[in-house]
Amino acid sequence: MTTIDETTPLHLRGNGRPVHVEHTIGDLRVTGSIPRELDGRYVRNGANPLSGLSAHPFFGDGMVHGVRLRDGEAEWYRNRYVRTPFIADPSVDILDPSVMMDMTASKANTHVVGHAGRILALEEGHFPYVLDGDLETVGPLDFGGALAGSFTAHPKICPVTGELLAFGYSVLEPYLRYLRVSAAGELVQTENITVGGPTMMHDFNVTRDHVVFMDLPAVFDMEMAMRGEMPIHWDDDYAARLGVMPRHGTDADVRWFDINPCYVFHPMNAYEDGSDIVIDVARLSHVWRDSMMDFPSPELWRWTIDTVGGTVREEQIDDRPAEFPRVPDALVGLKHRYGYMMGIPENATYDDPKGQSGTILKYDRDRGTSTELALGRGRIPGEPVFVPAANGAAEDDGYLMTYVYDADSDASSLEVFDAATMDSSPIASVELPRVPFGFHGSWISASVAN
Numbered sequence: 511m512t513t514i515d516e517t518t519p520l521h522l523r524g525n526g527r528p529v530h531v532e533h534t535i536g537d538l539r540v541t542g543s544i545p546r547e548l549d550g551r552y553v554r555n556g557a558n559p560l561s562g563l564s565a566h567p568f569f570g571d572g573m574v575h576g577v578r579l580r581d582g583e584a585e586w587y588r589n590r591y592v593r594t595p596f597i598a599d600p601s602v603d604i605l606d607p608s609v610m611m612d613m614t615a616s617k618a619n620t621h622v623v624g625h626a627g628r629i630l631a632l633e634e635g636h637f638p639y640v641l642d643g644d645l646e647t648v649g650p651l652d653f654g655g656a657l658a659g660s661f662t663a664h665p666k667i668c669p670v671t672g673e674l675l676a677f678g679y680s681v682l683e684p685y686l687r688y689l690r691v692s693a694a695g696e697l698v699q700t701e702n703i704t705v706g707g708p709t710m711m712h713d714f715n716v717t718r719d720h721v722v723f724m725d726l727p728a729v730f731d732m733e734m735a736m737r738g739e740m741p742i743h744w745d746d747d748y749a750a751r752l753g754v755m756p757r758h759g760t761d762a763d764v765r766w767f768d769i770n771p772c773y774v775f776h777p778m779n780a781y782e783d784g785s786d787i788v789i790d791v792a793r794l795s796h797v798w799r800d801s802m803m804d805f806p807s808p809e810l811w812r813w814t815i816d817t818v819g820g821t822v823r824e825e826q827i828d829d830r831p832a833e834f835p836r837v838p839d840a841l842v843g844l845k846h847r848y849g850y851m852m853g854i855p856e857n858a859t860y861d862d863p864k865g866q867s868g869t870i871l872k873y874d875r876d877r878g879t880s881t882e883l884a885l886g887r888g889r890i891p892g893e894p895v896f897v898p899a900a901n902g903a904a905e906d907d908g909y910l911m912t913y914v915y916d917a918d919s920d921a922s923s924l925e926v927f928d929a930a931t932m933d934s935s936p937i938a939s940v941e942l943p944r945v946p947f948g949f950h951g952s953w954i955s956a957s958v959a960n
């Protein structure tokens with residue numbers, strides 16, 4: 511057990527406490543009924559420091575939590591550390607510059623996706639890690655030696671071509687590389703992209719024909735790195751820009767569009783509307799200006815890039831804080847009507863989960879309305895992942911899956927909600943041990959990875 515005292519960082523309190531046991535549980539109690547059509551795994555990644563301590567919420571060791579659903583049953587729950595060099599040797603220091611440049615030295619703690627028969631645990635500074643269907647680590651992936659640097663935690667799987675579109679950033683030149691992985695899982699294109707400096711580019715956008723880079727003022731500082739600090743800070747002198755490039759394009763094809771300074775960890779989705787490119791994003795006014803815990807509240811905004819006029823219209827959609835935006839996987843890069851986000855409770859803190867009431871937000875971007883699914887006091891969700899219903903007709907005909915932490919019982923559940931009705935009573939609820947708050951996950955259907 512980790513002892514919590516006044517020296518414990520906030521992110522390791524409450525349901526930020528890491529767990530220390532890797533469970534395999536087969537006899538799971540289910541309330542409600544799991545739709546029989548759901549055949550696959552819901553897997554979510556997060557930072558869970560092996561030592562019990564991490565200096566920053568982003569530094570913990572990657573631990574995936576998965577539930578296998580099949581034939582209307584919850585077959586198992588497993589949580590597993592991703593076996594990175596940090597697990598083999600806990601004395602390895604993530605902020606040691608030589609470790610930062612070792613592309614296998616990933617924390618592998620940010621996202622998990624299924625592509626080309628592989629399950630990939632991802633963290634943006636290093637190589638992906640391949641997991642097997644039981645969430646055991648196979649090893650780092652460099653695409654047969656083709657990957658020369660880091661690989662984002664937020665690649666996009668094109669629902670039309672099956673390609674995995676990605677990028678990698680670096681503190682050294684080239685600062686940015688575009689990476690295109692074929693539907694068969696081969697890295698087929700690497701393009702060095704010219705940007706103004708080394709920035710932390712957490713995510714990006716794809717449309718049917720383009721990718722859009724977000725070159726924003728969270729800039730690397732080697733002096734901070736040499737001092738052993740988190741080596742990124744906000745820079746008022748670094749211009750915020752969006753870079754639009756054809757998906758098969760090169761550096762020379764990138765067109766840059768100025769926007770107001772801001773930071774975006776996560777776009778909801780992007781799509782083409784004639785000669786415009788529309789992007790819905792969870793926008794922060796800035797990040798890391800005062801300290802590495804300086805995270806203003808993200809709110810939903812829309813950017814509309816006029817690719818003919820060369821301008822970007824920026825509109826705030828909502829003033830409620832919310833993060834982890836998602837659309838159906840089948841609409842990534844295509845026009846979406848609905849998007850889902852995790853609401854951020856007022857006065858959200860790891861310290862007092864019983865004092866918070868979690869919500870999931872559903873935005874109707876055609877009508878400009880939103881619906882709130884309220885989980886109640888002391889119940890806090892994570893990122894809502896949309897899973898389509900079999901033979902669904904409407905865009906929102908499907909399920910929202912997320913782990914929900916219940917502060918009263920200090921335990922968690924996998925909740926399956928009806929995305930169309932946003933009824934707060936779940937269709938199915940699978941009882942689990944406590945799953946600490948984490949980052950991103952996916953529904954990985956058995957057709958992708960069995």
Ligand SMILES: [Fe+2]
Nearest residue numbers: 712775776950
């Ligand atoms: Fe992320």
